[in-house]
Amino acid sequence: MILRYLKAREWGLITAITAFIVVQVWFDLMIPDHMFTITNLIQTGGTMEEVMGEGMIMLALSFGSLLMAMATGYLAAYVATSLSKRLRSMEFGKVQSFSSNEIGKFSTASLITRATNDITQVQMAVALGLQVIIRAPILAGWAIIKISGKNWQWTAATAVAIVVMIVVISALMYFVVPRFKKIQWLTDEVNRDIRENLKGIRVIRAYNAQEYQEKKFEKANENLTSNNLFTSRAMALMTPVISTVMSMLSLSIYWIGAMIIAATVGIGTQMILFSSMVTFLSYAMQVIMGFMMLIIVFIILPRAVVAARRIEEILDTEPTITDGQITESPGTANGEIVFDKVGFKYPGASDYVLKDISFKAERGETVAFIGSTGSGKSTIVSLIMRSYDVTEGSITIDGVDVRDYTLKALHGKIGYVPQKASLFSGTIASNVAYGDRTSENMEEDVRGAVEVAQATEFVEATEGGYSATIAQGGTNISGGQKQRLSIARAVYRRPEIFIFDDSFSALDYKTDRQLRSALKKETADAISIIVAQRVGTILDADKIIVLDNGYIAGIGKHHDLLGTCPVYKDIVYSQLSEEELCR
Known part of the structure; x- marks a missing residue:
């Protein structure tokens, strides 16, 4: 053999x-x-x-x-x-x-x-x-x-x-x-x-x-x-x-x-x-x-x-996720993600995790997903990145089905910040510029990305600064610092689509607010997909999609959903007081 x-x-x-x-x-x-x-x-x-x-x-x-x-x-x-x-x-x-x-x-x-x-x-x-x-x-x-x-x-x-x-x-x-x-x-x-x-x-x-x-x-x-x-x-x-x-x-x-x-x-x-x-x-x-x-x-x-x-x-073993043929978006691309009646169940499972999911995210929009644990929020992220393929329906980016892109081309459009921040052995700079060594101004771009991620203070205070050693898995820095460096890595890439999979959970409210304000400017011409557990993180989103047991329970802005979506209202009132809502 x-x-x-x-x-x-x-x-x-x-x-x-x-x-x-x-x-x-x-x-x-x-x-x-x-x-x-x-x-x-x-x-x-x-x-x-x-x-x-x-x-x-x-x-x-x-x-x-x-x-x-x-x-x-x-x-x-x-x-x-x-x-x-x-x-x-x-x-x-x-x-x-x-x-x-x-x-x-x-x-x-x-x-x-x-x-x-x-x-x-x-x-x-x-x-x-x-x-x-x-x-x-x-x-x-x-x-x-x-x-x-x-x-x-x-x-x-x-x-x-x-x-x-x-x-x-x-x-x-x-x-x-x-x-x-x-x-x-x-x-x-x-x-x-x-x-x-x-x-x-x-x-x-x-x-x-x-x-x-x-x-x-x-x-x-x-x-x-x-x-x-x-x-x-x-x-x-x-x-x-x-x-x-x-x-x-x-x-x-x-x-x-x-x-x-x-x-x-x-x-x-x-x-x-x-x-x-x-x-x-x-x-x-x-x-x-x-x-x-x-x-x-x-x-x-x-x-x-x-x-x-x-x-x-x-x-x-043949991978179930195979390359498509398209290496770049067509000339008529207008920068959008479209879910069209998407259904998904995990291989070998009998029940659907997602069912009849349809929405559109356009360039410059911030689209947030919220719902109870197991409602399918992170699964949507996995489908966009083709960790799995849809069971029913289709997902298109710039008018092209994600299954038709080569995986390299698809992932090149995305800046991904996972729920659990992953860092690699090396330096702070190598982690921020991870996977991309083509930038002519790499050092300057790394500093800019770190600044957007509100990590400049702790990076420059670390012995060695941007050349400071990061242990495998980032075990020598805190959870919040790992999350900010993970966010800086996505910002450095300047992608068409930002995906934040519950990426702000380890941040305090002050840093969270400052970071989202800086990201709003940085991602003005991109699509931002945010998966969140905290309502405070998504209050200003252009579109909030509420998931409940794999179905869409409501789509809209924060104030609209409070009056039209009981599921969202329950989530909000379980986290925020009347006083906080009126601010």
Whole structure:
């Protein structure tokens, strides 16, 4: 499955590896022949020069085998690491194209495991496999050919040893292979528990839930450990089994040889038989070594196959959100968003989250959404950005269905501020200018965006200013500071559409008011979409859309809705007093 991602250059290297292995096996199998000659020379009174000459040839063959092995290992490592690098890049790129639906299907913890642990398993299997899988059958097959014309009793003993090894290996694989797949999923579970614990550490401590989390992690860890122990113990049986088989084979060959030599007449013939026995034993050990190499593969390969299948699942998954063809708005664009009888339900769900949603947002307008929790406010934002596609109806931007835009073109029109501010490791400036390095006046634009977001004071008070370090996730600054930098990032982009998904919740009322006043000037020629829980944030919106259980309960300005929409009136009176309403 995975080898189809190898490039032509790497297949060429695999061909070279095969050639090096053939030469190495030839060197190794030539050594017993010279051992036979040395044994005969010693028995027949050969000179020391003749013995040393044969010995030097054996030494040269051994050195040549070493050089071939080093070249094979180097090239195999190169092929394996190149493949793993390519797989990581492909998997990362594929995940980048996933919609929320695919991310939810695999889970974040599983995606991380597949991009790290699983690819490492494949890399190890390829690196060793190229050396062992190719070498083992060549070595065993060639050695069998070498001994096939020898004494049939010795050949029969070797065949019995091979059958015993195959039976033992097959039995072990039958019980062990299913466990490898389970181990990969249990690794996902351990990663999921660790990730959950690290992300929620403050909540865990606040509720004194450390013991509960430890027990939860211990259960996942114990399951993983017990399965690893089972497979390790099962695989550990192979070494003593192979050692026993090799010892019994050596004993059998010597025992059979002793009987044959004893039954033979003539010292010269007996010497030749003794030399043949020593040579046969060397070849028989080469056959066993070939099978021992295959055992190494059997230890690594099953787990690597499971890992490869998990990687393939990612690479073969087609995103449900696909690119359109349009890269820019048509010349008649007038800057508007239109929802036309939009209905939506999440994949696999039976109930609609949104139903019959129709409205228009024009350039320069501020359109706000408000409603109870679960009314569908954030889902509307997801549909505009194509995190999901509508189930019914259509959404158009500048007269073009959002499904017809390329995702790059669509997202290029939008400045998005999420409900939970997301910052990235780097500096304040790199976070504000995130994803855009084309500005000729980047430093000046960053300062301007920070000023609009009412963040200048805290940025300039921070050691390092705009070059101050931001930790991954923005963990070294407060929630309000993260929100303001997230807003500055959207302002810096100068998009056609601003989307604020409950982006002012961490701000105090004074900063909120100042920020909205500055944003009103900055976004005068753009569409502003605001999702809010606080009525005070949307009082001045040009159009307020009230959602109730997925339906539009009312559309209008604040004062109009107070008289015509009971749902809005209830929300307002639950948050503001009569005195505040009259201001």
